[in-house]
Amino acid sequence: MEHADSIRASTKEHNMVPGHVYRYGTAGFRMSADLLDAVTYRVGLLASLRSRKLSGRAIGIMITASHNPAVDNGVKIVDPQGEMLEQDWEKLATQLVNSRSDGELVELYHQLAKDHKIDLKSPAKVIYGRDTRPSGHTLVAALADALVATKTELVDYKILTTPQLHYLVRATNTAGTPLSYGKISEVGYYEKLADAFLRALRGKKINGRLLVDCANGVGGPKLKEFLKYLSSDRVAFDVTVVNDDVLRPEVLNLDCGADFVKTRQKAPPSPKPVPGKRYCSLDGDADRLIYYWTHPETGFFMFDGDRISSLAASFIGDLVNGAGLRDDLRIGVVQTAYANGASTNYITQHLKLPVLCTPTGVKHLHHAAQQFDIGVYFEANGHGTVLFSPYAIKAFKETPPQSPAQKENLDTLVALSDLINQTVGDAISDMLLVEVILAHKNWSLQDWATMTYTDLPNRLVRVEVDDKDEFQTTDAERRLCYPEGAQRDIDDVVAKYKNARAFARASGTENACRVYAEAATRIEAAELAERVSRIIIRYGRNL
Ligand SMILES: CC(=O)N[C@H]1[C@@H](OP(=O)(O)O)O[C@H](CO)[C@@H](O)[C@@H]1O
Numbered sequence: 001m002e003h004a005d006s007i008r009a010s011t012k013e014h015n016m017v018p019g020h021v022y023r024y025g026t027a028g029f030r031m032s033a034d035l036l037d038a039v040t041y042r043v044g045l046l047a048s049l050r051s052r053k054l055s056g057r058a059i060g061i062m063i064t065a066s067h068n069p070a071v072d073n074g075v076k077i078v079d080p081q082g083e084m085l086e087q088d089w090e091k092l093a094t095q096l097v098n099s100r101s102d103g104e105l106v107e108l109y110h111q112l113a114k115d116h117k118i119d120l121k122s123p124a125k126v127i128y129g130r131d132t133r134p135s136g137h138t139l140v141a142a143l144a145d146a147l148v149a150t151k152t153e154l155v156d157y158k159i160l161t162t163p164q165l166h167y168l169v170r171a172t173n174t175a176g177t178p179l180s181y182g183k184i185s186e187v188g189y190y191e192k193l194a195d196a197f198l199r200a201l202r203g204k205k206i207n208g209r210l211l212v213d214c215a216n217g218v219g220g221p222k223l224k225e226f227l228k229y230l231s232s233d234r235v236a237f238d239v240t241v242v243n244d245d246v247l248r249p250e251v252l253n254l255d256c257g258a259d260f261v262k263t264r265q266k267a268p269p270s271p272k273p274v275p276g277k278r279y280c281s282l283d284g285d286a287d288r289l290i291y292y293w294t295h296p297e298t299g300f301f302m303f304d305g306d307r308i309s310s311l312a313a314s315f316i317g318d319l320v321n322g323a324g325l326r327d328d329l330r331i332g333v334v335q336t337a338y339a340n341g342a343s344t345n346y347i348t349q350h351l352k353l354p355v356l357c358t359p360t361g362v363k364h365l366h367h368a369a370q371q372f373d374i375g376v377y378f379e380a381n382g383h384g385t386v387l388f389s390p391y392a393i394k395a396f397k398e399t400p401p402q403s404p405a406q407k408e409n410l411d412t413l414v415a416l417s418d419l420i421n422q423t424v425g426d427a428i429s430d431m432l433l434v435e436v437i438l439a440h441k442n443w444s445l446q447d448w449a450t451m452t453y454t455d456l457p458n459r460l461v462r463v464e465v466d467d468k469d470e471f472q473t474t475d476a477e478r479r480l481c482y483p484e485g486a487q488r489d490i491d492d493v494v495a496k497y498k499n500a501r502a503f504a505r506a507s508g509t510e511n512a513c514r515v516y517a518e519a520a521t522r523i524e525a526a527e528l529a530e531r532v533s534r535i536i537i538r539y540g541r542n543l
């Protein structure tokens with residue numbers, strides 16, 4: 001049997017830690033790095049099968065645990081267009097990784113090849129990268145062993161941001177076609193972004209210095225590298241990169257980064273926030289972005305994914321109108337249940353755009369956004385992007401302009417479609433997008449805050465339960481369908497508050513439930529969250 005001997009020989013070097021059950025979750029396999037060596041080896045086997053299944057197109061693997069602590073790591077698979085792994089294959093990944101012995105692993109590898117009509121003699125290609133975590137080094141060695149054992153062509157891109165790896169997968173698979181996504185190199189990524197940024201800015205002035213907190217992760221060195229591609233005689237973009245210490249792994253995501261800012265709802269203590277200055281934070285693998293500033297009197301103010309999404313939808317909607325394409329192109333926004341209700345109202349009532357709600361996890365949002373010609377999607381935590389359909393891009397490029405203003409709008413739309421990462425949420429690309437929009441509108445962060453909407457007070461709570469998987473949801477996770485009676489109890493409590501909304505769901509990344517509540521005042525939101533949490537704890541015990 002093909003590859004049997006080589007897999008049997010190399011899998012011995014990568015033993016599973018006994019007593020663990022692994023599941024390909026929202027973010028692939030993610031856990032303490034010491035458990036991941038054999039998991040990563042096995043993911044390599046699966047990626048080779050996936051590539052062979054898809055006629056040898058390149059599959060990506062990213063080794064990262066994003067905003068988790070430095071001791072964790074993770075491994076996730078990227079499909080040929082730079083998208084997340086197809087869901088049916090997540091199950092296959094889970095099966096293969098949980099094989100109980102080397103013999104069972106080899107058997108299942110062949111079984112999967114047979115079931116999915118995969119020719120193990122055909123070519124396969126896998127490209128991969130990792131974030132700055134020290135454990136990434138040994139994990140990519142495990143991965144390479146699996147690729148060598150299965151005679152898979154491999155390209156090791158070493159240290160990258162997650163969105164850069166997604167870019168490279170798409171660039172690799174579209175090279176030499178009319179849909180070529182860009183040069184197949186990290187440099188190609190920087191050049192594409194720098195060029196599109198200048199074209200989208202159209203000489204507009206950026207409104208002051210931006211301090212970028214890079215969570216002491218891979219975003220720091222990569223952002224600094226990118227800035228070298230912006231020639232200072234063409235654009236004045238004054239960026240100060242902070243929290244960019246990648247030499248001390250223990251400080252990764254520690255008291256800084258986008259997840260810290262979003263969950264703690266405050267600025268990182270270091271560097272000390274200065275009122276009036278402009279800040280943003282990336283997460284550990286640079287796919288999330290949150291902006292913020294401090295008002296001299298009212299204090300901290302955050303621009304999360306909902307605000308970035310509504311800013312982008314509003315700006316792109318105006319450009320589409322100005323380009324005379326309003327009746328041709330369907331623009332929509334995709335959110336999850338965690339989006340602040342005030343943002344949803346602003347988008348539907350003020351921007352008059354449709355909003356779809358999907359379950360948590362960007363793969364769901366990405367998929368839903370593809371239904372539109374222009375689909376804007378963001379999770380409240382700052383992960384998201386804007387997708388343009390081939391039809392929309394053709395319209396931007398081929399509509400004959402009737403006036404200089406219309407031409408300008410069309411050109412800006414083309415530039416945005418190059419600037420915005422079409423494969424996945426990308427903090428660096430999203431940051432450039434926000435800067436372009438603020439420059440066009442001539443808005444400070446204070447203008448952005450006051451000219452849009454006011455968030456409804458809200459509370460997100462983590463609730464420990466014995467078995468979170470007992471909590472099952474429907475209606476894009478907004479309602480519990482199991483345990484029976486729990487949703488009715490939640491409805492009864494919510495009905496006691498004005499402008500209120502609350503829901504509970506099992507986390508996809510932690511062994512806990514999350515409760516989210518919104519209400520007219522902070523006190524009521526907190527009280528409602530507390531009461532719903534008690535319901536979850538009560539039902540969690542009864543099971
Ligand atoms: C409320 C919340 O922020 N949930 C996060 C979190 O998912 P949970 O399934 O809630 O654990 O991690 C996901 C992966 O990073 C991210 O997509 C999602 O937004």
Ligand SMILES: [Mg+2]
Binds near residue numbers: 066288
């Ligand atoms: Mg991330």
